[in-house]
Amino acid sequence: MRVQDVMTEDVQTMAPDDPAEHAWELMRTRGFHHIVVASESGAVLGILSDRDAGGTRGGSLRRGRTVEELMTKHVVTVDPSTTVRRAANLMRGRSIGCVVVTNRGRVVGIVTVSDLLDLLGRGSDRPIAATKRWTLKHRTPHRKRHAATGVW
Numbered sequence: 001m002r003v004q005d006v007m008t009e010d011v012q013t014m015a016p017d018d019p020a021e022h023a024w025e026l027m028r029t030r031g032f033h034h035i036v037v038a039s040e041s042g043a044v045l046g047i048l049s050d051r052d053a054g055g056t057r058g059g060s061l062r063r064g065r066t067v068e069e070l071m072t073k074h075v076v077t078v079d080p081s082t083t084v085r086r087a088a089n090l091m092r093g094r095s096i097g098c099v100v101v102t103n104r105g106r107v108v109g110i111v112t113v114s115d116l117l118d119l120l121g122r123g124s125d126r127p128i129a130a131t132k133r134w135t136l137k138h139r140t141p142h143r144k145r146h147a148a149t150g151v152w
Helices: 021-030 084-094 115-120
Strands: 034-038 042-048 098-103 106-111
Touching: 021 034, 034 106, 042 098, 084 098, 084 106, 084 115, 106 115
Parallel strands: none
Antiparallel strands: 034 042, 098 106
16 A cells, blocks of 8 residues: 555645744644645745644743744655555654655645554455365374274
8 A cells, every 4th residue: 555545635834934823723723733844836844743833831832933943854755656564664763743745846745643543443455365264074094994083
């Protein structure tokens, strides 16, 4: 399964000079945890998570600051054709909550831990390989003089 199959395509982006308080309000009202910080051309500059913004008690941290001051500048990006396993391993190995999906340097989606848990919860659409069933119906003797008796 590929990242393009599980990613969220409606990605919220913000400019780096937007107020951090505005970003927090957007995350709180719309119920998401990550905002991609992008330039006017659509290039990824960073990512702002709810933890970066201080959470519910981070009002003093956000006051008077811009998104650029609080964002994480090192963003992990993947192509849409990347496997879900590879994206999950990147997230697990770096202890991050999301990877940004880019195509030719432009943001096309985001994969979060929630997306991966949704996939795990509903299961993949890949069919399960048929298993071979072995059934032994009769017991056979290993010597000729003993008769076979009963069903195993």
